[in-house]
Amino acid sequence: MPRRTLHLPPWPTPTVTALAAAATARGMRVHTFRDRRVPEEHRRDPGAGLYAGPAFADVVAPDLGLGLLEAPEGWLPALPYELTGRRIELMPLAQARQLRVPAFMKPPNDKSFPARVYPDGSRLPGRDAVEDDVPVLVSDIxxxxxxxxxxxxxxxxxxxxxxxxxxxxxxxxxxxxxxxxxxxxxxxxxxxxxxxxxxxxxxxxxxxxxxxxxxxxxxxxxxxxxxxxGHYACDADRALDVVLRAARAVTAPEDVPFLRPYPSVVR
Missing domain, CATH: 3.30.470 (D-amino Acid Aminotransferase; Chain A, domain 1)
Structure with a gap:
């Protein structure tokens, strides 16, 4: 079985530092990127794992040969009210811009615009900044x-x-x-x-x-x-177990519906 490597972004954060220490204590290799280029020796590494923000991960994960698991965009609004405690809808940004009531609005799985309470949809980013078809979760406050x-x-x-x-x-x-x-x-x-x-x-x-x-x-x-x-005060070693399972080269059939879409996903 190949020795596992935890790949990390160039910028340090408390979670990056904690996961690196946990990986080192396990005897794993830790590789910190200098930029968004994947060194040849790390390409398609069957022992690779990754912790990074979505924008960075989207660039390096295909060359590492990783499948990234995430919740479906429609998961939260599909839940029953007794689990959410509020009404939640998924809609394109163009539709959300037409709302004229206060609401909490956020992208489902990235940070294309800030997640917060907006006085109305007119305060969302314009089409010059974010495309009309970007999905938005709109919920009661x-x-x-x-x-x-x-x-x-x-x-x-x-x-x-x-x-x-x-x-x-x-x-x-x-x-x-x-x-x-x-x-x-x-x-x-x-x-x-x-x-x-x-x-x-x-x-x-x-x-x-x-x-x-x-x-x-x-x-x-x-x-x-x-x-x-971010792991906050979670146990870093236990969190690492979940991180390594959520970003790895070997993808089980039951994981396929949860793969973050990009070219070259390993299936």
Whole structure:
């Protein structure tokens, strides 16, 4: 079996540093790109893994020979209301620009424009900046009282972290939050039979929602690609397991529906 190599982008981040340390402790090789060119010795490497943002990954992953797993663009709006706590629609950017009510709007799987509450669709980027057919998730505005990041492998939460309280960054390991058991119980509902499927290796954000009169309910925030997600206070070694499964050269048939599309994907 080939020795595994974790490929990393040129810029350091806390997650890049943590994953590099975890990979080194396992005896893996760690390769940091100098630019977006894949050295010849790393092309089509059967032992390659990757952690990088979407724009960088789209350039280097084909030459590395990697398939990248991510949630389908329509996953979040396909969920039942009892899991989302809000109405969510997927529509082209051109349609979203016509909305004249406040809404939270974001691209499903990239950062082509900022994810935030927009007073109306006229405040979205114009067609000179972002093309009309770019998909947009449009949702009701809700208040998340606490938000949690979960690394999930084969439907099991392997590590987690709280990352925000009432929209303010507040990072602690999942086990340090009194709602940890509730987080895991709610996350299990996302992988129950009949719920729209996610990749076998994925990051899911969930949170508590303010329901008024001091009450809170659980809701999904979003799903993210493990190979591009910050780990906050998650255990880096357990997070690495999910990252390596979400970006690798060998793709199982059940992974094909979740492959990020680009030429030269290994199947």
């Amino acid at each position: 809700v208040t998340f009282t606490a938000e949690f990041r979960l690394y999930v492998l084969d439907g099991e939460v392997v590590t987690g972290s709280r990352y925000a309280v009432r929209g303010v960054r507040d990072v602690v390991p999942l086990a340090a939050d009194p709602r940890a058991a509730g987080v895991r119980e709610f996350a299990a509902r996302l992988f129950a039979p009949g719920v729209p499927a996610l990749p076998r290796a994925v990051v899911v954000d969930v949170g508590t929602v303010d329901e008024g009169l001091g009450g809170e309910g659980w809701a999904v925030v979003e799903a993210n690609a493990a190979w591009a997600s």
